[in-house]
Amino acid sequence: MTEQKLPAATRGPSDHTLRDQIVNAAMEYFSHYGFEKTTVSDLARSVGFSKAYIYKFFSSKQEIGEVICASCLTQITQRLNAALEEAPSATEKMQCLFQTLTVAGSELFFRERRLFDIAAAASRDRWSSAERYEAWLRETTVAILREGREAGEFERKTPLDETAAAVYLVLRPYADPVQLQAALDTAKEDASRLAALVLRSLAP
Amino acid sequence: MTEQKLPAATRGPSDHTLRDQIVNAAMEYFSHYGFEKTTVSDLARSVGFSKAYIYKFFSSKQEIGEVICASCLTQITQRLNAALEEAPSATEKMQCLFQTLTVAGSELFFRERRLFDIAAAASRDRWSSAERYEAWLRETTVAILREGREAGEFERKTPLDETAAAVYLVLRPYADPVQLQAALDTAKEDASRLAALVLRSLAP
Structure with missing residues (x-):
């Protein structure tokens, strides 16, 4: 809906x-x-x-949940967009994507409001708000990769689609509240480690 | 226990x-x-x-579950060890680690015996069998990285511990039955994509 x-x-x-x-x-x-x-x-x-x-x-209850969920996810995308705008290079944007996504998700789903329950249902049952969010994250990943390729920061041998799909797979556990919950204590450190691995994989 | x-x-x-x-x-x-x-x-x-x-x-019931779980995980490690022995290089061993882990886990937890329930409890509640399995996977990752570094297949600039921790984080969703279940349909393809990304990150 x-x-x-x-x-x-x-x-x-x-x-x-x-x-x-x-x-x-x-x-x-x-x-x-x-x-x-x-x-x-x-x-x-x-x-x-x-x-x-x-x-x-x-x-239905889900329709109310959808509106709440969409509002939460908009908060995350706004925070991410603001952080990405300040990052001066594609390399820093990629680090920022992993970091901000993890921190914003952890705060919103688990600390500030405990809206984990709604976010988990949205993710599990593929609510449209969750699907739009996923699509936005994929597009953002592609945009950063494209910028890095154009600036000579990232390698260009691997097809862009292939690289984008793989990077998104690494990022996904930090976008999904259920998977994020499974390793919440170390999520921030883990995300920074994974960003570093992804950047090594993108080296020209 | x-x-x-x-x-x-x-x-x-x-x-x-x-x-x-x-x-x-x-x-x-x-x-x-x-x-x-x-x-x-x-x-x-x-x-x-x-x-x-x-x-x-x-x-207790958990004690019976532990024995069943340990037996399942032993099947996976034996299958992985056999596959790794046949892989002629560290590069192929790394691909094999991602592929075999995903295929063996998918079959054991979801198709052959539907022992997902036990595996999920073991993972969530940190049963000793699940912790031993995780330790074994970490050691196996380190061993492949060390072999690849010695053979000149993998870069040596990044500290081995750092690389191993990051690669294990990429691998983990495919070792964990709950995370594996979340993307079972595409798990095999995803694992192969991630192995390729990891190998790009390891390029000397």
């Missing part, structure tokens, strides 16, 4: 505000009680809206 | 045989009904031993 399909888009600003209120209340609720084992009824009871009222705006 | 601590070691051949019977029956049982949600009582009822009889040989 894409955001364009959500009913709120055609319901005007007043409904928008009500919809945002539900999303904010749901985000607070899910970050305390988890996403998987709670229902729309639980949520409605806790936040003081009627279940029918929530269903006026969202067809 | 190590195998040396198990009581059967001091009970003579007859008990050994009885213990093996229980392990074989348990392996069959767990591969059908799973490991996590079954109990020693379920197992006893199904295989026709009394619960007390099983507890004569094993102090």
Whole structure:
């Protein structure tokens, strides 16, 4: 389900505000009680809206989760974009991609808000927000590789597609909340080690 | 808990045989009904031993799981050792490590016996069999790197420890049943792509 399909888009600003209120209340609720084992009824009871009222705006719990998830992932991509813009070379951009992704993901999914539950469901069940995020990460990887090849920082013998697919595979465990959780204690150090390995593989 | 601590070691051949019977029956049982949600009582009822009889040989369900897990992981290490012996160079050994690990793990955990449940518990709860397996994989990685450095196939500028730690991080998702499951459809192709990236990073 894409955001364009959500009913709120055609319901005007007043409904928008009500919809945002539900999303904010749901985000607070899910970050305390988890996403998987709670229902729309639980949520409605806790936040003081009627279940029918929530269903006026969202067809399912997943639809609420999608909006929360999309908002979290947008925070990560914005943070990554800002960090990448400051990195002066493709080499530093590649290090930055591994580092910032790991730090931002760790903070968002595990520390600040404990939205791990939603992120894990999104990743496991291939929600559209998770798929868009993955596509964005792949494109960002390709853009850094292309920049590095053009600047003579990276080798050009290996087909770009092949290199991009392989680098993305190395990066993926740090983009996926479930895999990130499995090695959270060492994730930052591991990501920096992997960036160094990837950069050695890209040497001209 | 190590195998040396198990009581059967001091009970003579007859008990050994009885213990093996229980392990074989348990392996069959767990591969059908799973490991996590079954109990020693379920197992006893199904295989026709009394619960007390099983507890004569094993102090807990995990202890039975440990023996099964150790036996599975031994199968993988034997298969890997045989494949590595046939690989004529360190470069081919590195490709072989990624390929064989992925194929053997996929077959053992997901196709042949569906022992995924036990392997996942072993990995998540850091059973001693899983830790020994991880240590063996790390040592094998170091041995291949050392061979390649001595033969002039691999670069020697990066400290060996650093390279080994990074290569192991790339390899790890294919050694871990939970991570392997997340991308099982493309695991073989992915592993080959990652081996190629690792080999580019090792180029002298």
